[in-house]
Amino acid sequence: MAKETAIITGGASGIGLAIAQELMSQGIQVVACDLNEEALNKLCQANELYDGKKVDVTDEEQVKDFVDYVVSKHGRIDRSFHVAGASKPGLIIEQPLEDWNFTVNLVLNGVFLFTKYVGQQMKKQKGGKIVNISSLNAHVPMFFGAAYSSAKAGVEMLTKNAALELADYGINVNVILPGLVNTPLTAGLTGDETINGRFKERIPAKRGGDPKEIAQPAVFLSSEGASYINGTSLVVDGGWEVTGYPDLRV
Template identity: 35%
Template sequence: MNRFEGKVVLITGAGRGIGRAIAERFADEGASLALLSNVEADLNEAASELAAKGTIVQSLVVDVSDAEQVERAVSAVAERFGRIDVLVNNAGIAWEEPVLEIKPDNWKKIIDVNLNGMFWVAQSVAKRMAAQGGGVILNMASTNGLVGEANYAHYNASKGGVVLLTKTMALELGVSGIRVNAVCPGYIQTPMSAAIDSPEFIENYIKTKIPLGRVGKPEDISGVFAFLASDDAAFITGETIVVDGGQLAF
């Protein structure tokens, strides 16, 4: 399928994990890509591989928690391509930390990237989309934004904020032809999760929490983003789509 031929898709956190899988999916369906990440080596590798397959790619090193950096990057993308049709607002960080031990700097770091950064990117892109007559904004939330999980108070709070940010933006931006939705993955095996969880933890998690009997893969998420960005989802906005192998069905 070439559902996104002639479309420009901006993806944050695009260097690895779910963000990279999403970039590959949109490239496979014909999109031109603007890839943003704060990890230059990962970003360059992703951009090179996609460009080698014939995808038009722009890559920019950006710290999404810095509103001025975000505005400069989005402006550069708009100048290069003339428009932004889809935003995949994916950049995020996480680590385990008991609520009684969270230091102010650690709380601030996660909120700055996962919530504030998501807002800065969405706001900057939405201004361009409103001026061009519409677009699609897809925010990366989490099942942790819908239910609690011990040792992730800062992460859970940030993702809960993303869910309500998504709904509020959908209410305000619909009149400008902009659809805004969030995707809430469950346990997806990525470099970030691998740095946190042991094989024993993962095995027990599957047995006790996931009815489908496996953890998710980035490719399980990328197709959902492609669907929500497509015309097949033209009447979907303000929603949080859960992709968790049945975990929240318990």
């Protein structure tokens, strides 16, 4: 039997999957949610410690039902990683409100809903660790990314508020701000030779990160070794924040 249980949103690919793999390597039960049901099913079949359900993280009833499912099946939630995100890019003066709302709803509201219901459960069990995934864009703006950057900045501040409000119940809440990471979400940018070159010019490490390089610090923040870390923003970006964001206009 697994020693702990962890939730991961967006846990079927990219950073979420990398976090799942890191946790499972430590014998921790993972219960992932994602919209990609096919990928979830394949991962469930391949890994004893991987459980998954299709969930829309912007739907409050689905989020509540998922948290209830995890508790009923595994007894408790020790760690929760809120990773799910995507965006519909656009310049501010051209972007439809519908696209703005899609991005903010998924990136920010999804984290809020999981923090709310996981927080309620962790309060009952008197402890737990929450790690949110924001972005370097919480600090650095980018062309076509006003909605995404604003929502990710909201995730960072939501984390700090949650850390303040939940500390009395033995719950730590921290946030990772990744820079460029080689995931399906960023393939559209890194696949463009001109834009990818601009990224490399700005990133002191001269490359994008591997999802594993985000997963390992995220899992650390959920561990006993991080027991005195609360409300902290950890930028994991190969040094990119010190140089600024490239011009994404081609």
